[in-house]
Amino acid sequence: MLVDDWEQNQTQRDRMEQFARLLGSCQRQVFLFALGMLHNTADAEEVLQETNMVLWRKFNQYQPDTDFAKWARQVAYYEVLKFLERRRSNEIVLTASAVEHLAAESHRQADLADMRRDALQKCLQKLRDEDRRLLTLRYQEGEPTGEAAKLLGRSVQGVRKSLHRIRMALLGCIERTLAAEQR
């Protein structure tokens, strides 16, 4: 009986370890997928947490040989819809059909996320110091655009334009980097 208990507990422990490992490997992807539909980082993080809970509850339904990240995104999709349903009354949201289209596109791009992220890392190194500094303020130190503008002694509009320019530059760089790697 004791041996049975131990074996049962061991199986449970193995299961948890496996879940933790799989969960850790897909957090960024699920976050990006949710962001692609929700357009707000805080909302995407909230959905990510809800998704994590659902994944844990339904983990016994997961087929070990299948793509956990894809399954996680499917769960996240329903969590996004539930989230939008709760928020729809007082938030700016796109139409249901637009969200549906974006979900498909987000699924597609989530599959490419790791590759694009590697390219992004290289592109960040090419930024000018002042642009890197602005990104640091905005993203690493978490300053809203308005606060970053104050810290830099610039107008809010100017900082927004700069951030847009930097993002566009990075997107262009990512495309070129990926194209060069495929050659």
Next chain:
Amino acid sequence: MTNEYRQSDAAAESPDPVLEYAAAVCDGVPTAEQARRVTDLLNESSDARARFVEYLFLHGELYWGLAASLPSEAVASLSGGCVDGMRAAASKSVGALKTVPESLAADAGSPEPGVGRGVRLRTIVGALLTAAAGLLVAVALLRSWRHADSPLPLPSARLVETFAAEWGDDAAPVVGEALDAEQWWTLTSGLAKVETPAGATVIIEGPARWGCAGPERVRLAFGALSAEAPESARGFCVETADARVIDQGTSFGVRVEPDGRSEVHVFLGRVAVVAGTHDQPALVLSGGQSVLWSPDQRDRLSLLQPAASSEERFVRTMPPASGGSVAQLRKAMAEHPRLIHLFSFEGADPATAFRDAKGALNLHRIVMSGGDGGGSLRVGARGFDATTRAVRFYRAAREGNRVGVGLVSELSFEPPAEMTVEMLARFDAQPREPGGIFSAVASRSSRRQCSFFVAAVDDGRLAHLFDADAPWTTSAGEPLWRPLIGSTGDWHYLAVRLERRAANTRLATFAANLSRGERSLNCVIDAALAPGLPARGPLAVGCGFADDLTHAYPWAGVIDELAIYDIALAHETLQQHLDLLFVGLR
């Protein structure tokens, strides 16, 4: 700027409603009108959807990757300003953990305010693994987790140089390496120079507790720093518990005392001082201005009147690395096998600063009768160089022999048969008082049995006395300390050798004017025989004892690195110690 980069700049100029909306979304300012216009495009065009999601994913990658290195302990221990921005950023990623089933969350602990995303996510995994009771597996998993979601590389502030730096119990930063944003450092003494990616340079002066809150943010719990921020580093920020000091292209200094009193001095250009969690600057200081506030004034900074700035209160350049320093003298003193008492006066708080680092004669502050309110003793005063802190004593301008503040030990000093008193001192008396006695180190056991180991009398002569009924033994020739008008005195290295000879004390006194760069010891009293013997009794530093054993004769100036040995040190040893101040260890 690279060519690739320029091409992309051009793309940013072309109006694209989808990307404009994406940018507005990323900046948190989308409008309903924009959403309505973009909806049709997103429904109709797969290319528009791809552009939109690519843009959002880039925003998400930057947010996810760069925000993961937010500080935790640092955020929790400071408040206000820049830090609140970080706290907000960190807390936005905290929230749904409460929904973790209790069976999982029980062992995970609660997320602290200011804990970043990575920490929070690891907490979930930690809960799972704790339930699994597999510590080793947990470590391995956390490593793989970090690998999977490691932050994107960004430049960090770096420690580029130190001078005679002594670090506290926590690990010391390494010169040349990036400074971890989650780490606080305790610089016990000496100097540390930090450079930020944007080109700001910061010199931190020990004792100080500091860290980097981000590539362009230095936080200061206490201590002093000076900063030079070129135009490229505009916006560089120093955070204290009360305020953010934001550079607007300038050089400035910030000092925070352990009791919370804070000072900002601007040497050139302008800085904005933003209080607490406010958005707008409470003050904008220009070159030549300073402001000082106490913790109870932190909410009223905008009401403070700027005063003149003082560059002397900050170290703005690093000393040559090959030179000597007080820190090196201190080290030599501490390592001498015959040392019996050492007062280095380092440390930000009185308990530490007044500690006897070798013996048990810890000092405490005494206010002489009538001395209340007239002035105070200053811990952490500027020493001879940037590697040390000293104590400035108070002596009243009138009735100075009786009114002042000094330091006295509770336990008695037991004078050995032979001994050496070695110290650094600055004498600031002005004007000289007729009959004035200025005692730097003394003890006394009775009306007659007194020890003025180091004192100044009359016209500024160095003097000693061991029998109250005998005359002072003073230096011959020119007084060591000339009368001063409107300036502080010179720093001197002093060493007094005492040897018991029956009922008398054989004296030899050496001095060197450090402020004038004297590198050779001058023997100012050579083998004089003074009546009387050193007295047993409490040790007074920065003051002495009157006939009735009450505290009296306060020193007027600054004292540092007081060492007492139970041997009459050889002239060569004393000269070696003096050398350490100028040429350092060879």
